[in-house]
Amino acid sequence: MPEMPEVQGLVDFLAARATGLEITKATMASFSALKTYDPPIDALKGTTVTAARRHGKFVDLETDAGTHLVFHLAKAGWLRWYEQLPATVIRPGKTPIALRVGFDDGSGFDLTEAGTKKSLAVYVVRDPAEVPGVARLGPDPLDDTFTLEVFAGLLAGRRTQIKGVLRDQSIIAGVGNAYSDEILHAAKMSPYALAANLDDADVARLYDAMRTTLTDAVTQASGKPPADLKDAKRRGMAVHGRRGEACPVCGDEVRSVFFADNSLEYCPTCQTGGKLVADRRLSRLLK
Template identity: 80%
Template sequence: MPEMPEVQGLVDFLDERLRGRAITKTTVAGIAALKTYDPPIDALRGATVTAVRRYGKFAGLATDADVHLVFHLAKAGWLRWYEQLPQTVIRPGKSPIALRVGFDDDAGLDLTEAGTKKSLAVYVVRSPTDVPGIARLGPDPLDADFTRETLAALLHGRRTQIKGVLRDQSIVAGIGNAYSDEILHAARMSPYALAASLGDDEVDRLYAATRETLAEAVAAASGKPPADLKDAKRRGMAVHGRRGQPCAVCGDEVRSVFFADNSLEYCPTCQTGGKILADRRLSRLLK
């Protein structure tokens, strides 16, 4: 799933190319992806893009028609960019393409989704906050006003595991499974640590790790075309997706905990005092 750094990379790429461009085509091929009907998607045609912005893990095109095209790529969605938009006819149900958008310089983009479980979401709204997922977002951890005290207040009293807190979009916006693994590794913290139990030093480490990890990932994504962002993300990971490989910090083996539809990765030496975390369906720790 694209998270804040990759979405920011997409937003920067699109903003550079689309600001000032008029929308000439909107073709919906995956009707389940379009979550709104008022305004209709046809309201985008003829509108000029005034900015492309990120909201957590959502991206949005603002236009001079006071209509916004907002999308969330979810687990298996992605964006294809074309300097010359293909003229082939999209056959609904026969293509991974959910939405095609064309512009007045003949460039364009497709929003695509692989697999059978469809969760890509597209919204046409008068304000980004009309999208329920955006309306409930917590603060963005890279905003200038996201301070150490902001984080401490978000953690205070939460008797939930820190991994889940970082992934909860209503608490902190933009962090998902991959970057929560990376942040916790950088902070030398167990993913099972309870948020409310963290001491001052641990909050300091978590805050620094959050800001630094995300800032470095955003910088790495900056300027890259959409086709290169996934590989750049994988190359930058210290533990996520690296099960069985040596930790770059200490050399211990990176381990996984598996859940119903995903997994987390961590280093026992760096994060859990050498203890191997068990699948939560069995027990909290292997003793």
């Protein structure tokens, strides 16, 4: 799933490449992906892109008509950019393409989604706050106002595992499964530690790890075209997606815990005192 650094990379790319261009095409190929009806998708045609912004994991293209094209790529979605948009007709239900947007200089992009579970979401709104997922977002962890004190306040009293807290978009916006693994590894903290049990030193260490990990990842994503962002993300991971490999810090084997259709990765030596994390249903450490 694209998370804050990759989404910020997409936003930076779109801000540089699409700002000032007129939208000449906005075609849905997956009608289930369009979550709004007023304004209609056709209202984007003839408008000019004035800005690109990020709200958590949402991309927001603003136009001079006051309409916003907002989209969330979900787990398996991506943006494919073309300097020359293909002239082929997209057939609903026969393609991984959910939305095609074209500009007056011939360029454009497709929003695509792999797999059978379709979660990619597209919204055309007059205000990004009309998108439910945007309206309930917590603070952005790289915002200047997101201080250690703010972070500590968000954790205080939460009898919730810290892995879940980091992933909860209503608490902190933009962090998902991959970067929560990376942040916890950098902080040398178990994913099953309870937020309410962290002392001041733990909170400060986790805060620094989050800010550093995300800042470095955003820097790595900056300036890269969409086609290169996924590989850049994978190369930058220390533990996520690296089950069975050696931890780059201590050399121990990176382990996984599987749950639903996802997994978390961690280093026992760095994060759990050498203990292996138990089955997900137990949510406790093996004795």
